Amino acid sequence: GAVVSQHPSWVICKSGTSVKIECRSLDFQATTMFWYRQFPKQSLMLMATSNEGSKATYEQGVEKDKFLINHASLTLSTLTVTSAHPEDSSFYICSARERGRGSNQPQHFGDGTRLSIL
Amino acid sequence: AQKVTQVQTEISVVEKEDVTLDCVYETRDTTYYLFWYKQPPSGELVFLIRRNSFDEQNEISGRYSWNFQKSTSSFNFTITASQVVDSAVYFCAPYDQTGANNLFFGTGTRLTVIP
Numbered sequence: 001g002a003v004v005s006q007h008p009s010w011v012i013c014k015s016g017t018s019v020k021i022e023c024r025s026l027d028f029q030a031t032t033m034f035w036y037r038q039f040p041k042q043s044l045m046l047m048a049t050s051n052e053g054s055k056a057t058y059e060q061g062v063e064k065d066k067f068l069i070n071h072a073s074l075t076l077s078t079l080t081v082t083s084a085h086p087e088d089s090s091f092y093i094c095s096a097r098e099r100g101r102g103s104n105q106p107q108h109f110g111d112g113t114r115l116s117i118l
Numbered sequence: 119a120q121k122v123t124q125v126q127t128e129i130s131v132v133e134k135e136d137v138t139l140d141c142v143y144e145t146r147d148t149t150y151y152l153f154w155y156k157q158p159p160s161g162e163l164v165f166l167i168r169r170n171s172f173d174e175q176n177e178i179s180g181r182y183s184w185n186f187q188k189s190t191s192s193f194n195f196t197i198t199a200s201q202v203v204d205s206a207v208y209f210c211a212p213y214d215q216t217g218a219n220n221l222f223f224g225t226g227t228r229l230t231v232i233p
């Protein structure tokens with residue numbers, strides 16, 4: 001089956017640090033990847049939609065200068081949390097839509113990244 | 119735009135009991151899709167089922183079954199003979215064909231199966 005690898009799985013760092021999270025589709029090409037954020041005991045909230053070779057589309061309320069998204073290839077999207085602060089601590093999950101498959105087909109999710117900012 | 123309501127925020131059952139998780143959705147689309155995902159304590163999301171609005175047949179997969187009632191806009195999920203490994207948060211997620219063109223997650227139901 002289609003596998004999405006997300007790295008790192010856990011990050012603890014000091015306030016002010018920038019953190020990069022990678023999302024890779026291992027055995028398929030992904031034209032579209034999604035980035036979600038999930039606070040404890042809450043649902044997944046879509047942050048942005050990332051299309052290969054173009055700028056990401058951010059959801060309302062998500063600062064694009066704060067959360068930099070790059071989708072330079074069909075197998076890799078990255079999310080960089082710039083100058084992270086404690087309020088950015090959350091669980092970040094990516095998902096990928098397989099190239100050539102309809103947009104209503106199941107997305108493939110990574111295992112998530114737990115980000116803790118001290 | 120979609121809206122989804124998962125009435126139960128938390129449910130606890132004793133192992134081997136049956137449990138039903140409710141999902142009520144709102145949509146203006148005539149054609150739509152509904153998903154259920156499982157999120158165990160480790161955090162990853164596991165796809166369980168995708169159902170399109172044309173198919174109102176109930177579906178059974180092992181101990182899992184889904185009851186889709188278009189007339190009441192419900193897509194309920196039942197686990198039969200629950201096991202401890204079923205403990206997780208379960209999300210009902212309509213597919214949003216407008217705007218984000220993406221999944222829209224409900225608030226989730228946290229299921230705890232007590233041994």
